Amino acid sequence: MLDKALKGGKKYWTLVIVLAAMSGVGVLTYLQQLKYGLGITGMSRDVSWGFYISQFTFLVGVAASAVMLVIPYYLHHFKKFSKMVILGEFLAVAAVTMCMLFIFVDMGQPMRIMNVFLYPTPNSILFWDATVLSGYLLLNITIGWATLHAEKKGTAPASWVKPLIYLSIPWAVSIHTVTAFLYAGLPGRHFWLTAIMAARFLASAFSGGPALLILLALIVRKNTQFDPGKEPIQALAKIVTYAMIANVFFILLEVFTAFYSNIPGHMHAFDYLFAGIDGHDKLVPLMWTSVICAVLSLVLLIPYKFRENEKLLVIACITVFISLWIDKGFGLVIGGFVPNHFGTVTEYWPTLPESLITLGIWSIGFLVLTILYKVAISVREELGTAKSDH
């Protein structure tokens, strides 16, 4: 089926070339980092994780969100998702690919990365994260490919696919739970040491991921014969709405505990992120942008009249995505390191090379996504089943 990715129109090739070029810039910049060291980034002794690990954290959520299509479709026989499921699974593949690349570029000694499997260490959450992420990638690529192949042949998927699909459901929850545990079990990092971290991660994943998926589906609909139908998009919009409400609720719970208890360690990260400490306030505008986007998105999502208007839904999904990307793809990781263990502030801001490498990995991810979506859509265009009846 991969041959479908080799035949495409002008738009498709332009996109592929642009993404490949951006990936290339990322790879070249990474070679610089390999030579000079992680000193090329904005990270420091005090803020020892930065953009790479926060992007990884955010994208694990995007990957896990495929389950929001798989559960209704396979467990509740919500047939309207039949056209959409594959988009979710392939998005998961692209997202996990990016996750792994972000971990890889964050390593000080990347050529030793196999040590994680050569010296398996079950008490390290990172060992489990590497394991569940690899498993999730394999599951989704296998399931997506096998179901699409069956669809092309006009047969039902092989009998071994179903158990894998069921397995992928708890597995999706596990990747994000384990990722939350990377943070939630560290003594002395008050901002991260919270029992609802995994729940927060899942809520943000199940709103941010499907919001991205809606946007992708609409882009695909505009440019190909593919049409997922109006109802599946609306069903996804409902998922985004409730997950986003839960996400905002969980964040407010954190704010309450920090400020009502009045424990300095619990308040400091919020102080730094939303007000700045002693004039150190690089993240303040970003964090307030996240808050405004979150509020705006809820205003557009909760009243069904707004949500059902596809133009407003697009704005809602964009604001959800921006809000969560800032919150999880930036603030969450940096906030855990500031102030440091001595009560002083070292700020972090990504450098140009670091940003180029980050952009490069996003481009690789979207290149993978473009190719996989192209294959899926071409198969259906040939079968004449690209349009939904819903």
Added chain:
Amino acid sequence: MKIDRRKFLKLAGCTGIGLGLSATDMFKGTVEASSGHSAVSTAAVRHAMVIDVRKLQTAEDYQRIVDACNKIHNIPTLIPEKGNPKHEVKWIWNDTYGHSFPDQQNYYHPEAFKQKLFPLLCNHCDHPPCVRVCPTKATFKRPDGIVQQDMHRCIGCRFCMAACPYGSRSFNFVDPRPFIKDKNPEYPTRTMGVVEKCTFCSERLEKGEQPACAEASNGALVFGNLNDPESEVRKILKSNFSLQRKPELGTMPSVFYVIGGGEYAG
């Protein structure tokens, strides 16, 4: 076989129980790595250090200790001036009481005490969070309590730096070699991309020597066996009030601070 929702949930439940059982194995690993969560080490030897800050008075007293460590261990001390200060590598350094014990301050400490410096280093915790999180066992706890770092196995993920609540770990953000003042050929230099920290001078202990900082301290830093009731460290701890950094985190540090009392008043 047709699986409906009920069957699936049953199956998922069973899988959950299975995973739970295997998780108990997972914590056995932790117990071995960090000797359990509530128990104190009962090994024959548990290396520890008592720092009597009353005996550290002049700037030279403090500097001598840090210099001894830096010189012996090829610490790239030129990074702050010639490189990026944010990439600093340090095994032992000095900081104020407020920064060293941020959760144990009060407004009415004597001014002289607030200015007082404290030598800070790896606490060689009995329950080290850095060891718990390391994905490759590159950092591990020895039976004698020393938390060691294998710089040839370290992948540079810096999870240990996120986990250490004392800021005791440094990462080689750049090649450290050009930033070493006078190379000591007796001790290895490090490569970029790995984490390093104080080792209680394990290489000197093997030769029957004291850690370099203790030796240079004129008796202010006393090194010894915490599990021997007759050791000097135990005697000092028995007869003086002492502090550990962030004891509330359950890490059980092996470094103790004797702070004294009256001499700060006035």
